[in-house]
Amino acid sequence: DIQMTQSPSSLSASVGDRVTITCRASQGIGTYVNWYQQKPGRAPNLLIFAGSSLRSGVPIRFSGFGSGTDFNLTISSVEPEDFATYYCQQSHSTVLFTFGQGTKLEMK
Amino acid sequence: QVQLQESGPGLVKPSETLSLTCSVSDDSISSYYWSWIRQSPGKGLEWIAYIYATGTTNYNPSLRSRVTISMDTSKKQFSLKLRSVSAGDTAVYYCARMEGAPAGYSWFDPWGQGIQVIVSS
Numbered sequence: 630d631i632q633m634t635q636s637p638s639s640l641s642a643s644v645g646d647r648v649t650i651t652c653r654a655s656q657g658i659g660t661y662v663n664w665y666q667q668k669p670g671r672a673p674n675l676l677i678f679a680g681s682s683l684r685s686g687v688p689i690r691f692s693g694f695g696s697g698t699d700f701n702l703t704i705s706s707v708e709p710e711d712f713a714t715y716y717c718q719q720s721h722s723t724v725l726f727t728f729g730q731g732t733k734l735e736m737k
Numbered sequence: 738q739v740q741l742q743e744s745g746p747g748l749v750k751p752s753e754t755l756s757l758t759c760s761v762s763d764d765s766i767s768s769y770y771w772s773w774i775r776q777s778p779g780k781g782l783e784w785i786a787y788i789y790a791t792g793t794t795n796y797n798p799s800l801r802s803r804v805t806i807s808m809d810t811s812k813k814q815f816s817l818k819l820r821s822v823s824a825g826d827t828a829v830y831y832c833a834r835m836e837g838a839p840a841g842y843s844w845f846d847p848w849g850q851g852i853q854v855i856v857s858s
Contacts, residue, residue: 663844679844718845723795723840725784
């Protein structure tokens with residue numbers, strides 16, 4: 630199985646801050662990484678696919694970068710609606726799709 | 738934008754079979770792959786299975802022996818059956834459309850709202 634390890638598990642930030650969430654894969658996976666945002670009581674929503682492609686309708690303050698084993702999700706300037714939990718997910722293995730454990734972005 | 742809606746019992750007894758259905762709001766059911774994913778505090782997000790209209794399926798190896806995914810394109814629905822459930826199967830179950838293809842880039846978008854399933858006697 631390909632393990633996806635996110636760091637940090639939680640992060641405190643203020644509105645306007647730049648924040649970066651990291652995801653590390655247990656083996657090289659090219660750019661087969663997707664990022665999701667989840668708010669309490671809601672389903673995850675896709676933000677970034679294929680490593681760095683922004684889903685239509687997602688604000689451009691969100692960006693994804695990385696290849697191989699190390700990936701980042703960056704919010705260039707946090708807005709109030711961005712406080713949520715973020716997950717990475719690999720689609721390199723067609724046998725088993727796996728997710729990171731999540732990073733909770735909290736208001737400082 | 739396509740909408741997905743999960744349905745099924747919210748309470749299942751241990752050792753019984755959990756059965757869920759996902760209803761798709763448009764005719765795209767024949768053109769995409771469709772997945773079930775669950776989320777629990779202990780295991781996080783866990784992909785369960787996917788299916789395509791041709792009948793192609795794939796299962797999480799850790800659940801393969803207990804899971805069946807199926808599709809009824811005429812009803813615009815796909816379903817999940819999980820046999821011999823235990824407390825460890827308590828989770829929120831989501832259905833989701835897979836954009837892309839399993840052999841290439843793929844991602845889950847959109848997701849249903851989710852359905853809480855509790856396994857308890």
